[in-house]
Amino acid sequence: MITKNAFTALALSFPGTEARPHFERMGFKVTGRRMFATYLDKDHTANIFLSPGEQAVFCRMDPTNIYPVPNKWGEKGATTFALSSVAVQLVTEALLSAYNEIVKKKK
Structure with a gap:
């Protein structure tokens, strides 16, 4: 289980990140x-x-609580994590992977 505050802190722990409302x-x-x-x-x-x-890979680890977003974004890799049930370690690894992909594209 990961709390809202813990998820926010994790997401903002990477260099140069920010939070913005999105719908x-x-x-x-x-x-x-x-x-x-x-x-x-x-x-x-x-x-x-x-x-x-x-x-x-992530969906195979816990298919009940980690699954593709059910739309075109999901086909491109957008993945839902049920934070009440997913291990903090998996969420951390996924965030790092997603962050690194954005940073890599910047270079």
């Missing part, structure tokens, strides 16, 4: 770049933007 969610992005994660308070889930290959 009914809170978005986390690298400043000047695109988002790498969002948080939805009403159902305590996070969408983390992984590559499709990484998405497949």
